[in-house]
Amino acid sequence: xxxxxxxxxxxxxxxxxxxxxxxxxxxxxxxxxxxxxxxxxxxxxxxxxxxxxxxxxxxxxxxxxxxxxxxxxxxxxxxxxxxxxxxxxxxxxxxxxxxxxxxxxxxxxxxxxxxxxxxxxxxxxxxxxxxxxxxxxxxxxxxxxxxxxxxxxxxxxxxxxxxxxxxxxxxxxxxxxxxxxxxxxxxxxxxxxxxxxxxxxxxxxxxxxxxxxxxxxxxxxxxxxxxxxxxxxxxxxxxxxxxxxxxxxxxxxxxxxxxxxxxxxxxxxxxxxxxxxxxxxxxxxxxxxxxxxxxxxxxxxxxxxxxxxxxxxxxxxxxxxxxx
Amino acid sequence: xxxxxxxxxxxxxxxxxxxxxxxxxxxxxxxxxxxxxxxxxxxxxxxxxxxxxxxxxxxxxxxxxxxxxxxxxxxxxxxxxxxxxxxxxxxxxxxxxxxxxxxxxxxxxxxxxxxxxxxxxxxxxxxxxxxxxxxxxxxxxxxxxxxxxxxxxxxxxxxxxxxxxxxxxxxxxxxxxxxxxxxxxxxxxxxxxxxxxxxxxxxxxxxxxxxxxxxxxxxxxxxxxxxxxxxxxxxxxxxxxxxxxxxxxxxxxxxxxxxxxxxxxxxxxxxxxxxxxxxxxxxxxxxxxxxxxxxxxxxxx
Numbered sequence: 001x002x003x004x005x006x007x008x009x010x011x012x013x014x015x016x017x018x019x020x021x022x023x024x025x026x027x028x029x030x031x032x033x034x035x036x037x038x039x040x041x042x043x044x045x046x047x048x049x050x051x052x053x054x055x056x057x058x059x060x061x062x063x064x065x066x067x068x069x070x071x072x073x074x075x076x077x078x079x080x081x082x083x084x085x086x087x088x089x090x091x092x093x094x095x096x097x098x099x100x101x102x103x104x105x106x107x108x109x110x111x112x113x114x115x116x117x118x119x120x121x122x123x124x125x126x127x128x129x130x131x132x133x134x135x136x137x138x139x140x141x142x143x144x145x146x147x148x149x150x151x152x153x154x155x156x157x158x159x160x161x162x163x164x165x166x167x168x169x170x171x172x173x174x175x176x177x178x179x180x181x182x183x184x185x186x187x188x189x190x191x192x193x194x195x196x197x198x199x200x201x202x203x204x205x206x207x208x209x210x211x212x213x214x215x216x217x218x219x220x221x222x223x224x225x226x227x228x229x230x231x232x233x234x235x236x237x238x239x240x241x242x243x244x245x246x247x248x249x250x251x252x253x254x255x256x257x258x259x260x261x262x263x264x265x266x267x268x269x270x271x272x273x274x275x276x277x278x279x280x281x282x283x284x285x286x287x288x289x290x291x292x293x294x295x296x297x298x299x300x301x302x303x304x305x306x307x308x309x310x311x312x313x314x315x316x317x318x319x320x321x322x323x324x
Numbered sequence: 325x326x327x328x329x330x331x332x333x334x335x336x337x338x339x340x341x342x343x344x345x346x347x348x349x350x351x352x353x354x355x356x357x358x359x360x361x362x363x364x365x366x367x368x369x370x371x372x373x374x375x376x377x378x379x380x381x382x383x384x385x386x387x388x389x390x391x392x393x394x395x396x397x398x399x400x401x402x403x404x405x406x407x408x409x410x411x412x413x414x415x416x417x418x419x420x421x422x423x424x425x426x427x428x429x430x431x432x433x434x435x436x437x438x439x440x441x442x443x444x445x446x447x448x449x450x451x452x453x454x455x456x457x458x459x460x461x462x463x464x465x466x467x468x469x470x471x472x473x474x475x476x477x478x479x480x481x482x483x484x485x486x487x488x489x490x491x492x493x494x495x496x497x498x499x500x501x502x503x504x505x506x507x508x509x510x511x512x513x514x515x516x517x518x519x520x521x522x523x524x525x526x527x528x529x530x531x532x533x534x535x536x537x538x539x540x541x542x543x544x545x546x547x548x549x550x551x552x553x554x555x556x557x558x559x560x561x562x563x564x565x566x567x568x569x570x571x572x573x574x575x576x577x578x579x580x581x582x583x584x585x586x587x588x589x590x591x592x593x594x595x596x597x598x599x600x601x602x603x604x605x606x607x608x609x610x611x612x613x614x615x616x617x618x619x620x621x622x623x624x625x
Contacts, residue, residue, distance in 0.1 A: 120353075120357075120358070121609065123428070127602075128601075131602050298440040303437060305436065
């Protein structure tokens with residue numbers, strides 16, 4: 001993604017999300033939630049792209065960081081009753097930040113000891129950390145344990161979701177395009193050579209983990225205040241895999257591609273659901289002729305994944321080779 | 325003391341099953357260097373193969389009986405062996421030259437495909453696995469209970485481990501497997517047909533997973549299409565713990581994870597049991613990243 005217009009794009013996106021949020025209450029709640037999901041998934045995929053795509057570290061624990069952020073933010077806002085508009089949004093912002101910071105701490109905890117690991121080992125350890133976070137949450141009675149936690153306030157709105165999504169995209173793009181940030185790409189391309197050139201690979205890997213986890217935590221907070229109910233089992237490793245798939249389909253280390261993939265993959269299950277509900281097709285007498293899609297849409301999803309990997313392993317949206 | 329012995333027996337039985345699954349992970353990793361995420365689902369399909377075969381075999385042979393049970397076991401192993409070869413042929417072989425990450429994602433895709441197809445074809449609700457073996461109580465001293473099903477797990481596991489050891493160390497295809505795992509290019513130059521060896525490895529690993537599935541279903545008779553996820557992950561952890569690519573290591577890792585998990589859930593808290601395997605893994609990797617029996621690999625520039 002070209003960085004030249006990034007600040008203009010950032011301002012534009014924030015203003016646009018503010019404008020949309022003014023009209024959001026005209027939308028029906030089904031489409032509203034899908035809209036929130038698009039923005040939240042976008043934050044998660046773009047932040048994971050910093051770890052998996054730009055820095056070349058394979059993390060399978062993003063849902064764990066998201067869970068830390070979601071629970072932290074919800075615990076904070078649940079302490080407050082009904083507040084006026086300004087106070088509510090102020091508290092919400094602080095809670096989101098706190099969720100992000102808590103997740104960043106978790107990222108630091110994961111990043112520090114696992115630096116010595118590479119590739120598959122790192123993948124399985126991050127997966128393990130995600131599962132450990134889930135099991136710990138399941139055993140924490142203060143946040144409801146396995147029964148789940150109700151989030152009292154539905155404070156998530158278009159402005160927060162897409163404003164923060166724009167900030168995420170901006171920060172990640174600015175980071176990897178800065179002089180400092182070339183180090184991430186150096187670590188990905190050849191760790192040994194990067195180390196020999198005097199790059200502190202350890203520091204870069206931890207930075208990637210911490211920044212990625214921070215935004216995952218923020219996305220978790222947004223998610224919690226949109227859905228208003230959290231269960232530990234909702235943050236299993238299947239969810240992490242969803243974000244990894246978005247990053248891979250978008251093309252690792254290609255922010256624009258990852259954004260498109262996040263939007264498409266959020267809409268895909270909804271699209272298949274709509275197709276399954278089609279009442280009539282021209283020329284076919286049967287009612288709901290596509291109802292079988294409803295039962296098989298996850299099979300279709302997995303087949304699409306396998307097919308895409310077999311035909312376009314470099315990602316769906318990478319059309320030119322990156323210069324090396 | 326009886327409780328300790330009981331936990332030890334339960335842990336060994338659970339660990340033996342994990343060991344059988346872990347062997348499949350470690351063999352594939354030894355040769356192709358990628359995590360076959362779909363392996364846990366082959367384990368699930370092994371149990372379901374047994375579930376659907378049992379009534380058909382009962383029409384010919386008496387069930388539950390030792391002979392009939394063995395036929396179910398062998399038939400499920402054969403079905404999953406074929407399935408493993410098919411998965412490798414269509415999903416992994418076209419990606420042989422691609423980065424390992426691509427293959428890993430494809431493996432996740434295959435895993436999802438098997439799980440969701442399982443939910444579609446078998447139904448998502450748990451099914452009761454039929455009794456295929458007669459159950460005899462062996463010992464019931466104080467609080468200790470040991471029945472023939474647990475003995476069967478130990479016996480079958482030991483026989484399969486010895487058979488695997490024989491195949492890998494004493495046969496021509498076993499020598500070829502070791503050669504390919506040591507250096508695929510050199511092995512190919514020496515006239516080893518790597519495609520055949522890789523197919524054979526998948527067949528072997530999947531058959532062991534199917535055996536584990538049947539043994540699991542005998543001891544914990546509720547089976548469902550998602551039953552393979554957690555045992556699969558834990559077995560992978562066991563393989564890493566023992567040193568991935570190392571066969572005795574995988575068996576040892578399986579037993580260690582099985583016993584640790586059973587003891588922790590028995591003596592400390594059962595709600596933390598699913599986190600134990602990962603905690604052990606992280607500790608081991610911090611101290612000895614190559615695993616208990618693994619060799620240290622030095623990266624060359």
